[in-house]
Every structure is written in C-alpha cells, then in structure tokens.
Amino acid sequence: MPSQEIGMPIPNIPHAVSVTLPTWEATVGYEEGQDWVVSKMNSGYPRFFIHSSIQKLSKKIEAKYGRDGERCMIFPSYKVAKRCRKFIKEKTDIDNPVIRVLQLSTPAPASEDEKSTVIESTIGVVFFPASEYPLAKNYWQHSGEGISSRMGEYVLRELFEKDSSRSTSPTPSSGFRAANSNLKHELQVQQIQRRSPSISASIRSPSVTQNEETEKEFNTFIEQKFGRVLDLKFAKEAKIALRRRICGKVDKSHNQIEEMEKARRGKNLSETDVYLFPSGMATIFYAHQVLLELSKEPKKSVCFGFPYVDTLNILKKFGPGVHFLGLGDDNSLDELEKELESGEIDIMALFCECPSNPLLKTPDLKRIRKLADKYDFAVVVDETVGNFLNIHVLPYADMVCSSLTKVFSGDSNVMAGSLVLNPASSRYHQLKEYFDKEYEDLFWSEDALWLERNSRDFAERSVRIDKTALATVDLLQKCPLLAKVYYPTLSDTKKYYDEIKTPTGGYGGLISFLFHEPEHAIRFFNAVNLHKGPSLGTNFTLACPYAILAHYQELDEIAQWDVDRNLIRISIGLEDTEELLAVLQTSLDEAAAKPIA
Incomplete structure (x- = not known):
C-alpha cells in the first residue's frame, strides 16, 4: 500500500524524486516549516531538498x-x-x-x-x-x-x-560495493513497481534484513540482466541513445499537415539538435540565459499562461523581468498583439507550457508563432505535461524544453531534462553556434544510464496512462461534489491542443479538480489511498494539493489567475484502471459521508 508516513521517499529508494506528504495538514505544516513535519523530512524533491x-x-x-x-x-x-x-x-x-x-x-x-x-x-x-x-x-x-x-x-x-592508494585491480572499493547495493535495490523496486506500482512505497531500504537465498538469486538476476546499467563506461552510449530516442520520437510523431511540413523547410531534426540537462528546469533556465546572452540589448520576456512556479521565478529574477499574462487565453493574446503593434512593449521571448500546469490550458501556438515572426521574438515551449508522443510543438517553437524526470523516465528515481533546437527556426544557426561554443554536458553519467533504461518503454507507458486518465476524468465529471475538472479535453483551449495533437497521441496523464466545498477537498485528499507528494508523470498515481504545495505564500495572488487555493492535482500512473477508479470513488464517497459543519 502507498506509504502514509511523512517524509518517506516515493518510491522508497536512495535517489527517489518524490516524498510523502500524506495529509492536507502535513502539506501546510511543511510549507509553514512546522517541526512536526520538517523534522521528519529526510528526503524531498531534489531542487527543493538537498540530498x-x-x-x-x-x-x-x-x-x-x-x-x-x-x-x-x-x-x-x-x-x-x-x-x-x-x-x-x-x-x-x-x-x-x-x-x-x-x-x-x-x-x-x-x-x-x-x-x-x-x-x-x-x-x-x-x-x-x-x-x-x-x-x-x-x-x-x-x-x-x-x-x-x-x-x-x-x-x-x-x-x-576512497583509499589514497589506487588499486589497478578491477575489484570495486567498499564504497562502490555499497553504491551497487543501492543501485540493485533501486532496480528491484523498479521491477516490482512496473508490475504493481501501488506497492512500491512499502518496499524497505537495503538496511532491512532480507532472505539470503532471495538476495543471492536477485544478485545473479542483476548481473545477468542489468549489469550494463551499473557500468560507467557505457554512459556515452546511453546519452547517444537518449538523444536519438528523443529526436526520433519528436521527428516521427508530427502531424502530417502541410503547414507543419512547410515550417520544417525540408530539414530533418538531428540528434545533434537535442541537448541533455540535469533537470527540466535547467533547460528553461538555459534557454533564457542563451537568449539574454544573444540579445544586443536584453529585454523582458512574456510568460504566457499560469506556469509551474520556477519558470516564472526564472523570468522574474534573471534579466530585465517579465510580462506575466497569467490567464493565457485569446484575450491575453489580443492584448499582447495590441501592445506589440503600438510599440508599448518590445519583448525578447515568449515562454509557455503546453498544456499548462496545473490548469491544463493549451496556448494558440499557431498564432503565437505568427506574432513571433512579425515582431521578432523567440518562442520557448515546455511540453512536459503533454509530452512529445502526444503533441508536436516543434514547428512553432525556436526551442522546446522538457522535463525527462516525468513520464519519459516514469520511475521517479532520476532528474533530467532535454532541450531541442528547431532546425527550421530563423534563429537556428545563431542558437546552434552558441550551443556549439558554450553548452556543457552536465548530465551525470550514472543518471544517464538510469534514464536510458527507464525510458525504453516510454511509448507503451504513455499510451496506458492516457487511457486511464480519460476514464478518471469521466469518473470525476460525474461527482456532484466537484465544481470543476481541469483536463485538455474539457478546456476551452481543446481546439488548440487538437491542432498539435499527434495522430496516435492522447491528452496526457495530468488532471486537476476543484470541490465546491474546501472541507470536501481536505477530506478527500486525506482519505485517498494513493502516493501523495510533489512531481508528476510517475509510474504510480501521485496526488497533491497543488496550490498549497507550490504557492502557499501567494494564495491570494494566484486566485486572479483562476488558480484556487483548494485545487487538487493528480498524475495518473500504471495501476489497473478499475482498481484506481475504485480507490478514487471510495475517497469521494468518504468525503461526502459527513455533512459540512
């Protein structure tokens, strides 16, 4: 069963990306720095909690x-x-x-x-x-x-x-053997998780005594099946495989629409146009830094739509600042076009998510691209939530960012990101020259080995998650306790999603919803028997009170962008669909069981 213990890594492995905050009150306590929560946080999301x-x-x-x-x-x-x-x-x-x-x-x-x-x-x-x-x-x-x-x-x-005297023997040091033990435990969790994601958090760390015969069999299994994963000399090959995988999926998943083919100008995406980073946020940060460096006179950028918190932080705190169009709707684009036409503003770039996290709105990328060409600004699209198997945003962007930590990896045990340059962009040669000169490969070799292995079944997992998400949305829509469900198919911007949706693509695994009564939201979240913590795109369904977790210090401010303080977000995993729906229904029933005081 999913752990409901505060501070427990999700999954319970040495390099887990998420961490358990099992109740609404615990999430508030974490944000307020209350000792009863913070003292138990021995793990956390890696950009917020230092390992x-x-x-x-x-x-x-x-x-x-x-x-x-x-x-x-x-x-x-x-x-x-x-x-x-x-x-x-x-x-x-x-x-x-x-x-x-x-x-x-x-x-x-x-x-x-x-x-x-x-x-x-x-x-x-x-x-x-x-x-x-x-x-x-x-x-x-x-x-x-x-x-x-x-x-x-x-x-x-x-x-x-490590001992100062280096041995020429291939025998690993005791430190490396200890690390291998952790690696083997992660693989064990990974295998069980793929068969039954809901039980992964109950697996204990290697410090817990295990049956010796089982351990011996497992060690043999690791050596025979996954020994290559533990071998650092294959890191370069792993990175090449990752870039080719990303390049191939991006290139092959595009819609066969004449306008898109024209936008490609006959150029094929190459693996050399794919760059790996230590996190998804690092790709957005680097894209912004590149544009600042290349601008003769750095200008403000536009953040279009309400984004993940640190995207806006980057645009606010680095460089001249940001024009924040938090609603991300057609009226916002109308206003932007008027201001550009009148010369009231002159911008360096427009950053957007496709679709947005957590409201699942899709920007009008076709119109944004036209404005960018007319008024000479760059377009940077973060397609993490949609993922490049479901949507094809490359023709409309100069740079496409993605967090590979999420559904591309799935196993919640490695941080990574990719940045793709559009070879058909008018800025391509300038960007390519800069990357060739300044880009550093900072993606750690062991992380690359893990990500390469995790992502081999990315396509299959994505399809399964998309199907379960649609069934989940249908269940939530029927619940009278809910005031609104947020999903690309339910948004006024669905037409823009469908314009960039791939022929075999779905609508992703991220869903947000809002109860009529805040008390129902709290009851539901506290009762639901799922993993609860930060992140998304994991192989197990993951829930969080999103506004509380990401914007606790600015709950009144974010309300103007239609982000309610009681919003709940869930990221669909690989559990059996009927079992997941039953878990959700049980918690909805429990939320409704008592009258509101």
Missing part, C-alpha cells in the same frame, strides 16, 4: 576548504558555480561580499578495468558568507543546475572516502 549525500559532501568540503563563517553550494562545473556567484552578488544586501569559487576534480580511471567504476569529474564549489545561504539555495532551486544525488555520492566517495 543527504550532497549535504555530507558539502560539510566535508567546508571543513577542508572553507573559511570561518562560510558555507558552500556544489555545482557540476566551474562555469555554473560562477553563475551562482553572480546571482548572489546581484541579490545580496551585503556590500562587497567575499564569494569564492573552487574547482575540484576526481581522478580519471587508472586502467581499462577501472573505466567501469571510475569516471573523471569536476565540480564547482561556491563559498559564501553563511548569511547568504538562502540566496544560494534560491539559485539551486530556480536554475536546476545543482549536482545530482548520484554525482554527490560519487564525488564524496572519490574525494573523501
């Missing part, structure tokens, strides 16, 4: 290289660390703060045998006055450029826990 292995590495580095009163933040390159330093200096209230950047590297493999377990890596460490830690954490959260938990584990082992 224990990274915390340990930070303390080791501070002890060895830090000065009195300093703290540090670790990034996967010197260049990223310098970006963080610049951000802190721009935002701090301290005059001339001392902010240092240190570069550290782990050794390269000393032999051919070591290539399976050793990889040369470099980190950039930012040292700053302890008082500025919140600013450094803001950069970590907004940019998505922090090191991954697996990279933190590896660097910690190589720099501080």
Whole structure:
C-alpha cells in the first residue's frame, strides 16, 4: 500500500524524486516549516531538498576548504558555480561580499578495468558568507543546475572516502560495493513497481534484513540482466541513445499537415539538435540565459499562461523581468498583439507550457508563432505535461524544453531534462553556434544510464496512462461534489491542443479538480489511498494539493489567475484502471459521508 508516513521517499529508494506528504495538514505544516513535519523530512524533491549525500559532501568540503563563517553550494562545473556567484552578488544586501569559487576534480580511471567504476569529474564549489545561504539555495532551486544525488555520492566517495592508494585491480572499493547495493535495490523496486506500482512505497531500504537465498538469486538476476546499467563506461552510449530516442520520437510523431511540413523547410531534426540537462528546469533556465546572452540589448520576456512556479521565478529574477499574462487565453493574446503593434512593449521571448500546469490550458501556438515572426521574438515551449508522443510543438517553437524526470523516465528515481533546437527556426544557426561554443554536458553519467533504461518503454507507458486518465476524468465529471475538472479535453483551449495533437497521441496523464466545498477537498485528499507528494508523470498515481504545495505564500495572488487555493492535482500512473477508479470513488464517497459543519 502507498506509504502514509511523512517524509518517506516515493518510491522508497536512495535517489527517489518524490516524498510523502500524506495529509492536507502535513502539506501546510511543511510549507509553514512546522517541526512536526520538517523534522521528519529526510528526503524531498531534489531542487527543493538537498540530498543527504550532497549535504555530507558539502560539510566535508567546508571543513577542508572553507573559511570561518562560510558555507558552500556544489555545482557540476566551474562555469555554473560562477553563475551562482553572480546571482548572489546581484541579490545580496551585503556590500562587497567575499564569494569564492573552487574547482575540484576526481581522478580519471587508472586502467581499462577501472573505466567501469571510475569516471573523471569536476565540480564547482561556491563559498559564501553563511548569511547568504538562502540566496544560494534560491539559485539551486530556480536554475536546476545543482549536482545530482548520484554525482554527490560519487564525488564524496572519490574525494573523501576512497583509499589514497589506487588499486589497478578491477575489484570495486567498499564504497562502490555499497553504491551497487543501492543501485540493485533501486532496480528491484523498479521491477516490482512496473508490475504493481501501488506497492512500491512499502518496499524497505537495503538496511532491512532480507532472505539470503532471495538476495543471492536477485544478485545473479542483476548481473545477468542489468549489469550494463551499473557500468560507467557505457554512459556515452546511453546519452547517444537518449538523444536519438528523443529526436526520433519528436521527428516521427508530427502531424502530417502541410503547414507543419512547410515550417520544417525540408530539414530533418538531428540528434545533434537535442541537448541533455540535469533537470527540466535547467533547460528553461538555459534557454533564457542563451537568449539574454544573444540579445544586443536584453529585454523582458512574456510568460504566457499560469506556469509551474520556477519558470516564472526564472523570468522574474534573471534579466530585465517579465510580462506575466497569467490567464493565457485569446484575450491575453489580443492584448499582447495590441501592445506589440503600438510599440508599448518590445519583448525578447515568449515562454509557455503546453498544456499548462496545473490548469491544463493549451496556448494558440499557431498564432503565437505568427506574432513571433512579425515582431521578432523567440518562442520557448515546455511540453512536459503533454509530452512529445502526444503533441508536436516543434514547428512553432525556436526551442522546446522538457522535463525527462516525468513520464519519459516514469520511475521517479532520476532528474533530467532535454532541450531541442528547431532546425527550421530563423534563429537556428545563431542558437546552434552558441550551443556549439558554450553548452556543457552536465548530465551525470550514472543518471544517464538510469534514464536510458527507464525510458525504453516510454511509448507503451504513455499510451496506458492516457487511457486511464480519460476514464478518471469521466469518473470525476460525474461527482456532484466537484465544481470543476481541469483536463485538455474539457478546456476551452481543446481546439488548440487538437491542432498539435499527434495522430496516435492522447491528452496526457495530468488532471486537476476543484470541490465546491474546501472541507470536501481536505477530506478527500486525506482519505485517498494513493502516493501523495510533489512531481508528476510517475509510474504510480501521485496526488497533491497543488496550490498549497507550490504557492502557499501567494494564495491570494494566484486566485486572479483562476488558480484556487483548494485545487487538487493528480498524475495518473500504471495501476489497473478499475482498481484506481475504485480507490478514487471510495475517497469521494468518504468525503461526502459527513455533512459540512
């Protein structure tokens, strides 16, 4: 059964992406920093909660290289660390703060045998006055450029826990054997999860005693079936496979519409136009940074539609600022066109989600593209919620961003993102030249190996999730307790979704809904026997009180964009459809069982 224990990783593995917040009250307690919740949070979404292995590495580095009163933040390159330093200096209230950047590297493999377990890596460490830690954490959260938990584990082992005398023997160190134990446990959870996602959170960590014979059989199974996943020397091949997979799916899933074919101008998308990042948010951050760098005079951008929280944070806090068109409707586009025509505003880019999270609105991409061509601004589309098997947005964007952490991976055990350049874009050559010169591959090798394996059945999972989502929407629509259900098929913008929907595509697995009475929302959420926490696109259904979790400090403000404080969001997983519907119906019945006080 899904765990209802506060702070339990979802799934219960060392590198889980989500974390359990099982009740409405616990979610509020987390947002308010109440001790009864925060003290139990030993895990969390990686951009908001720094993994224990990274915390340990930070303390080791501070002890060895830090000065009195300093703290540090670790990034996967010197260049990223310098970006963080610049951000802190721009935002701090301290005059001339001392902010240092240190570069550290782990050794390269000393032999051919070591290539399976050793990889040369470099980190950039930012040292700053302890008082500025919140600013450094803001950069970590907004940019998505922090090191991954697996990279933190590896660097910690190589720099501080491994014997100084390097052995030429292929026998892994004790640290690597421990890491392998974690990897094997993750694979075990992954296999069980695919068969029965609802039980994954009940699986305990490797520290719990297991039957020795079962463990021996499982070790053999891992070695025979998945040994390649544990081998670092295949990381390069894994990344190539990922880029080809993304490139092929994007390219092959497009609608056979003449207008789209014209927009492609006879050019085929290449794997060299696909770039991998350590998180989905890092792709949006980097796209924005690229446009700022390439602009002769940086201008504000437009955020069209109510987006995921850190997309707006990036546009607000980095560069000249943002014009926020939070409703993301036709009237908003009319107003934008008037302001562009009159010269009242001049913009660098328009950022939008397709469809939006959490209201599932789809922007009019055809019209946006026409405006972009006429008024010379870039278009950046985040298609994470729709996913590129369901929708084809590339002809209308200069850059397409996606969080591969979500349905592309599914297993909730790795962070990743992709950015695709449109070869038919008028900006393509300028963007390509910049990427060729400045792009850094910061996607950690072990994460690439995990993502490659996770995403092999992406297409099959996507179809299954889409079908279950439609059945779920039908159930929710029939419930008299609900005031509104949000889904692309129910939105006034469905016509825009259908224009970009692929021939075999569905409408995605994300659903939001609103009860007439807030008390019913709380009762339902507390009663529903599902995994409850942040993230979406997981192989298990995941629920959260979205506005409380993502916008607790600005609930009154977001109401103007039609985001209600009592909104609940669910992300559909791979459970049996009838079983999932029964769970939801039971909780709806329980919510209605008592009269409102």
